[in-house]
Amino acid sequence: MSTDSSPETTEPPQHVDDERYLDALTSVRKTLDRFRGCSDQEKDLLRRDLRQMQEMESKLTTGRVEIVVFGEISTGKSALINALVGQAVTEVDVQGGWTREIWHVAWDGCGYRIPGLGSSEVVLIDTPGINEVGGAHRGEMAQDAARRSDMILFVTDSDLNETEFSALVSLAAVNKPIILVLNKIDLFSPDQRKRLHEVLSQRLDGIVQSENIVETSADPREVEYIVEKADGSSSSQWRKPNPNIEALQLKMLEVLEKDGLALLALNAAMYSADKSDRIASLKLKIRNDRANQHIWGYAVVKATTVAFNPAPIADVIGGGAVDVAMVWHLAHIYGIEMTWANAEKLVKSVVQAAGWVTLGELTTHAIMWSLKAVTLGWGSVLTVLPQGAAAGYGSYVVGQAAKYYFEHGASWGSEGPKSVVQKILNKTDRNSVIQDLKDEILKKLRINQHAGVNE
Template identity: 30%
Template sequence: MSRRLRLLFTALTLAALLWLLFAAAERALALAQRFLELPTWLQWTLGGVLLVFVAAGVSVLWWLLRPRRKRRPLPVPDRGSLEQRIGQLREHGADTGALASELGELDRRRASARVYVALFGEISTGKSSLIRALAPQAHVASDARGGTTRAVGHYDGTLADGRSLVLADVPGSRESGGETHETLAREEALRAHAVIYLCAGDLNRAQADELRWLADFGKPLLLVLNKADQWSDAERDTLLERLRRHGRGVASAVLAISAGGSERYQRQLADGSTESVERQRKPSIEPLLQALARITAPGAEGLEDMRENAVLAGLHQRTSMLEARTRAEAAEQIVRKYARRAIVGALAAVAPGSDLVIQGVLATGLTRALAELYGVKVSEVQIEDFVQQAKLTLRSGSSIVLAVAGNALKAFPGLGTLGGGVLHAFAYALIFDSMGRALAASLAERHSLDQDDAGARLKELLADAGGNRLRQLAALTMDAVRERDNAS
């Protein structure tokens, strides 16, 4: 369409729009005029109806357009593939005992056909006290000094309708230095059919995250405010309102209870002395019992699929972590092997430049070995390109490498005295170590041979004179030099 035609078209459209606007304004004015002529009672009635319509329209719009947190379902692997991965890890010498026993526990609980309910929450929110209230006959274990729970404990509880439950008391989360205990608690929560999330006030950010973490595993959840006796009715209602907001779309029910717990007070004796007495507060947990009965109504069999999915999703995460760790260890061994070969190559190089040929072959070998370890398919051309690019980086950064190596040699006086191309060999150790680490990190994160990413990491590592890494490389160089000297 020519420019003139387009201009004409735009002008016509604008004129049509203007005409429509005038028409609408005229109509609105006419309506307003007629509205003003109506008797006052009719004006109010019509005005009210109009307002209700507008309010309803706005709420519908808000409901449709409100921002929503997208919850992606967690990946749940099938049992077979998980077992296969665990088997492979075992073959590679990884410690898979905990993963295998988790699978064993999964089967054991399914066979027991009992309903498991786990308590969960920050320290001192009253989990153990609640177990005492739910299972009065049980002797609930906790640390003698602080009353803190350190291990997972199981207790038999009974619901009002006579159905029995297994209640799990767990260590509290967010205890300083208590990461191991927290892991125990999280794993137990995943093994349960339902979870009671206990708090003793409004949720902080960490607690809200924890609650969502549980919900992401599809756990039927009760969000329970304990120690309700500490608040006035109005305060408790405000807190419950806030908790309901946290629990929206996450918890099956939000309610307040008093698990009881104990309190100490001083009692005056007849002879005038005093003694310290511990008294149990009276628990008030009726709403919780009802909610528990409701969410466990489908029984062990009805809730089992959801429970198994959560356990398998948790196992998938743990297995992935172990796989990553095992691979990182294997990568470190490969890098070390090639760094050593590079040192030996540098020390053995007689003809000028012959070491470059040796190192080129080694760099290709290192790249291929790491790509294979991370299961990344790479062509010969890609490897060649990467090695070329690394060489360029090294050429432009050779002064940095030599400076780092020179400084390091000063820090390890034993090395400096060995003479005979040691600086050269050590520089190669640093180069191969940096290249291997950069490549391994990039392959692990990108799952492909991304030259730019690996190159950027290589530059960073070459300039990083971090003490521990250099010390290890110095020891590696020293070993190789000694071996050479012993051989000759």
């Protein structure tokens, strides 16, 4: 399986003209195209998703139907797979938590093929028990396998407990056929079996169809046989009866015959829609992180520039070239073309919306906050520090507002700039932004003092 960033695509299957199937194939390929269109950084973060998506494409084109066997530890999941396949392909043990990996086993004997796909096969997937002590991540592995598969066999060996019930409810939400397998029926009397079946049907009303509850004994315990010999004597022998899985086999084939192709198609289409959403939200997140990094970088530049060259108050906030450059750069991050003049206008409108027409107001406040915090004995620091930090804070707010504007496709939306900027001001932890900026300025001051720039 190739894991590089330019996925190979297999040829479309020749003999399937089912519309749902072809739609699913188109949507899977579109999602793979979206992966190709990602930046290197995004591809790096999406490596695993890309591989899974390529697997989904190959699953669809070859017609691989996956049936996951899911349930608590020691309910007989592995025994059931062995019984279906007709040989001991996966390990069975009395010790709970025996199966630790996800196992894929071809169910060759089942006799089902997706019509039109010669290479089609049915694969059974063994999973670790969901409630294994200390095996939380294995439980997640099992859930993940269930999400990718086309049909779910949920195995239990008694009435359901809380874990099983909530697992079933969340599986039911992904809209795949679930067959509830009540295994180990050899351990129950006929009356107990009947009662259990009734209880399960009631509990699972609306979650699993009652005709999809089947009984099996995948690995029945040994029973005593009395052998009568020709001479009239008799002896006792303990033997294992054959597994009893016919009801399950029939049910599985019935579901496959009726819906096999549709299940495969629906599952692939849903899976690819999920991955597509994931790509979109990752792109957003990366862009958002980049934008925040940028804003902070510019705020620090502004803070230190002002601290080192205290300017007349009117220049301190909003008007400077640093803010315009920041906004212009942010537009680029959001893929929006913006002229310098428009960037300047945007900065001005944010400053106005913030109510900083009298720019001194913010600076005076900043000086008040800073006087409390600054205990250093440097007279020069007392003046440059608050002014610089206030200026940086102003840039920070301008940047956040511009970010909102670009995120909404270069628009303030129905709210208008005033209410957006007000919300940003309310949301911003002013003191901590100012404090962080002061730390940055002090860092630079110390560096410069050591370098002998400051006398």
